[in-house]
Amino acid sequence: MNRDDQNDIDNQIDYERDPLMLAARQLPQGIAPGRDLWPGIAAGIEEQREAPSRRGAGWNRLFAQAAAVLLLIGGSSGVTWLAMKQDAPAVATEPSAEVLKFQPVAGSFGSQYHLGAEFVEARNSLEARLDEELKRLSPETRAEVEANLNTIRAAIVEINLALANEPDNALLQQLLMNAYRDELAVMSRVDGMASSVMRRNDI
Amino acid sequence: MKVTVKILLAAGLTVLLAEAAAAELVERRLEAPRDAIISVQNTAGAIDIRGWSRNEVEVRGDLGRDVEELVLERDDREIRIEVRASRRNNRRISSDLDIRVPEGSTVNVSGVSTNIDIADISGDLRISVVSGDVDVSGFGSDIEVGTVSGDIQAGGRGQTGDARFNTVSGDVDVQDVSGNISIESVSGDLLIADGVFERVNLNTTSGDVVFKAGFAGNGRFDLDTINGDSDLTFKGDVSARFNIETFNGEIRNCFGPEPVRTSQYTPGRELKFTEGGGSGRVTISTLNGDLRLCKD
Amino acid sequence: MTMETASDESAWIERAQKSDSSAFESLYRLHVDRVYALCLRMTGNTAEAEDCTQEAFIQAWSKLDRFRGDSSFGTWMHRVAVNTVLGRMRKSNRERDRIHAVSDVAPPAESIGDSGGLRDLENAMNELPSGARHVFVLHAVYGYSHEETSDMLGIASGTSKAQLHRARRLLAQQLNLSL
Numbered sequence: 093m094n095r096d097d098q099n100d101i102d103n104q105i106d107y108e109r110d111p112l113m114l115a116a117r118q119l120p121q122g123i124a125p126g127r128d129l130w131p132g133i134a135a136g137i138e139e140q141r142e143a144p145s146r147r148g149a150g151w152n153r154l155f156a157q158a159a160a161v162l163l164l165i166g167g168s169s170g171v172t173w174l175a176m177k178q179d180a181p182a183v184a185t186e187p188s189a190e191v192l193k194f195q196p197v198a199g200s201f202g203s204q205y206h207l208g209a210e211f212v213e214a215r216n217s218l219e220a221r222l223d224e225e226l227k228r229l230s231p232e233t234r235a236e237v238e239a240n241l242n243t244i245r246a247a248i249v250e251i252n253l254a255l256a257n258e259p260d261n262a263l264l265q266q267l268l269m270n271a272y273r274d275e276l277a278v279m280s281r282v283d284g285m286a287s288s289v290m291r292r293n294d295i
Numbered sequence: 296m297k298v299t300v301k302i303l304l305a306a307g308l309t310v311l312l313a314e315a316a317a318a319e320l321v322e323r324r325l326e327a328p329r330d331a332i333i334s335v336q337n338t339a340g341a342i343d344i345r346g347w348s349r350n351e352v353e354v355r356g357d358l359g360r361d362v363e364e365l366v367l368e369r370d371d372r373e374i375r376i377e378v379r380a381s382r383r384n385n386r387r388i389s390s391d392l393d394i395r396v397p398e399g400s401t402v403n404v405s406g407v408s409t410n411i412d413i414a415d416i417s418g419d420l421r422i423s424v425v426s427g428d429v430d431v432s433g434f435g436s437d438i439e440v441g442t443v444s445g446d447i448q449a450g451g452r453g454q455t456g457d458a459r460f461n462t463v464s465g466d467v468d469v470q471d472v473s474g475n476i477s478i479e480s481v482s483g484d485l486l487i488a489d490g491v492f493e494r495v496n497l498n499t500t501s502g503d504v505v506f507k508a509g510f511a512g513n514g515r516f517d518l519d520t521i522n523g524d525s526d527l528t529f530k531g532d533v534s535a536r537f538n539i540e541t542f543n544g545e546i547r548n549c550f551g552p553e554p555v556r557t558s559q560y561t562p563g564r565e566l567k568f569t570e571g572g573g574s575g576r577v578t579i580s581t582l583n584g585d586l587r588l589c590k591d
Numbered sequence: 592m593t594m595e596t597a598s599d600e601s602a603w604i605e606r607a608q609k610s611d612s613s614a615f616e617s618l619y620r621l622h623v624d625r626v627y628a629l630c631l632r633m634t635g636n637t638a639e640a641e642d643c644t645q646e647a648f649i650q651a652w653s654k655l656d657r658f659r660g661d662s663s664f665g666t667w668m669h670r671v672a673v674n675t676v677l678g679r680m681r682k683s684n685r686e687r688d689r690i691h692a693v694s695d696v697a698p699p700a701e702s703i704g705d706s707g708g709l710r711d712l713e714n715a716m717n718e719l720p721s722g723a724r725h726v727f728v729l730h731a732v733y734g735y736s737h738e739e740t741s742d743m744l745g746i747a748s749g750t751s752k753a754q755l756h757r758a759r760r761l762l763a764q765q766l767n768l769s770l
Contacts, residue, residue, distance in 0.1 A: 105759075111768060112731070112759055112762055112763065112766075112768060113731055115712050116712065116727070116731035116732050117731070117732070117734065119712065119713065119732050120628065121624075121625055121628060121732075121733070122624025122625045122627070122628050123624055123627055123628035123631060124623075124624050124627070125623065125624075125627045125640070125641055125644060126637065126641075127641070129623065129627075129641060129644055129645050129648075130616060130619055130620075132645040133619060133645050133648045133649055133652075134612065134616070136645065136646075136648075136649035136652075137612055137615070137649060137652050
């Protein structure tokens with residue numbers, strides 16, 4: 093075929109006699125897969141039902157031993173401490189994943205940055221609501237959010253540990269500030285999203 | 296024997312038809328102004344919106360069985376489209392909406408586990424979804440997209456405007472957009488390609504960043520990442536002061552100057568240099584992420 | 592399909608729509624070969640075809656209430672499968688762009704399906720560019736009209752015809768046919 097007239101292309105083909113089209117029609121309509129794919133499908137279907145599957149937080153070894161870590165960050169404008177505890181959340185029905193909880197205390201850290209009281213308040217109230225808000229999302233999405241919040245929290249701890257050695261490191265102070273701000277942003281956005289979900293969806 | 300089989304078959308078909316009555320295919324149409332403000336809400340399924348030259352909104356809905364109704368109403372310039380689920384049963388609410396709107400419309404979309412596809416709209420776009428993916432192409436103005444885990448793909452027409460993307464774990468791909476761009480993600484990766492930017496604001500916790508676009512003179516480029524790796528290629532002329540700080544990351548700089556240690560005893564490197572006239576400002580800080588900085 | 596199977600199928604559909612997963616499994620067993628074959632020919636890759644097949648059935652489960660019997664269930668499953676293939680392609684293209692941008696490693700070459708019984712035509716089909724291949728598979732192998740094909744692929748019907756033309760030209764070259 094060497095004509096480019098697209099409107100007539102279709103009319104050129106004699107489906108009854110064209111060797112290519114005949115061969116194509118004779119190809120097997122079905123091909124058996126090399127293995128049974130049903131188990132994967134069954135698992136996918138189960139996930140869509142109300143089967144909560146909490147993913148473990150998968151903590152890195154930083155927190156393996158510490159029951160409580162208290163950090164002192166000295167700065168020119170005084171001393172501030174951030175207290176962190178490793179908490180086992182008391183959730184009745186599900187196996188608890190390790191979730192790091194923070195209780196930052198308002199005050200200064202380093203010479204440039206200041207963790208304001210309003211920030212701490214906003215954060216605490218969002219955190220208190222977060223569990224409830226997360227319940228409105230699908231188990232998958234909820235697990236994703238928690239994993240990502242844990243990513244930020246792990247970063248916060250890592251930066252804090254580095255700051256313990258270099259309290260006046262401006263880069264670390266800035267990164268820590270950013271991380272707290274990011275954590276707050278994620279929590280408040282999830283809060284906003286979840287509240288737009290009228291009711292729980294099991295899709 | 297034959298008779299029995301026939302009856303079974305007939306019974307089967309009858310049941311199918313009865314089921315068919317429950318879930319719905321609907322089609323609605325409404326006149327709309329060229330500069331309509333359209334809001335669409337669909338909790339699960341898909342939303343497909345295309346701009347057209349008619350002064351009309353057309354909605355085709357493939358509605359889930361527990362959907363009570365498809366709302367389509369107009370109040371002057373504002374048009375509302377909503378998939379409304381019944382209060383008692385809300386398992387089967389996944390619905391697909393195929394929508395055509397005047398191409399100059401402003402469009403607001405929200406969903407939860409809804410995949411969103413929008414094309415050929417020249418008005419502002421605002422999209423919010425939890426776990427669906429968002430695909431926007433041929434948009435002509437400002438855009439704001441927020442997802443939790445959904446991926447975002449946005450292709451502009453080279454127009455200058457404000458683009459804002461916000462995600463927790465979704466990946467973000469933006470192509471062919473100019474002006475101001477701001478992207479925040481925790482673990483999602485970012486890709487920005489083509490276009491020329493005056494203000495760039497990129498923020499990730501662990502997501503990687505690839506930037507291959509132009510940076511206007513007098514521009515501001517801010518990149519903050521904790522653990523993400525970054526690959527930045529500035530296309531065209533660059534005139535800027537660079538201020539880069541990293542705690543543990545590697546820096547590879549095609550512009551020439553090498554990073555220096557900030558202290559002899561602790562990790563930490565900084566890289567400050569000026570390229571061209573130094574009219575813009577590029578500020579990058581990272582904890583552990585590697586950085587590759589190049590020109591075209 | 593026999594008369595008995597047809598009535599079984601409609602009973603299974605009815606029960607599956609009421610969340611009976613063993614009825615859905617029966618539907619799966621009845622249709623998996625056709626769905627897998629479509630995925631395999633569209634993607635050209637066994638592993639990808641297996642993933643597509645699974646994802647298609649999982650998708651189908653969640654949308655089952657919207658199967659209305661306008662078409663046969665097999666055709667409906669094919670539509671779901673095509674959507675799945677296209678959706679996965681979009682995602683993996685983005686992934687490939689990103690990998691390509693970040694490192695100097697070339698993206699991995701697409702592996703040709705090799706479930707041992709592929710004939711020359713199947714092999715030649717695998718070599719086609721994806722747009723032409725998709726149209727050829729749906730139109731020539733499975734007999735969907737240009738209208739149905741273009742609808743399933745989300746393209747214009749003129750594009751579907753042009754892609755078929757292209758597919759035939761390339762296949763004829765590959766197979767040394769004169770058409």
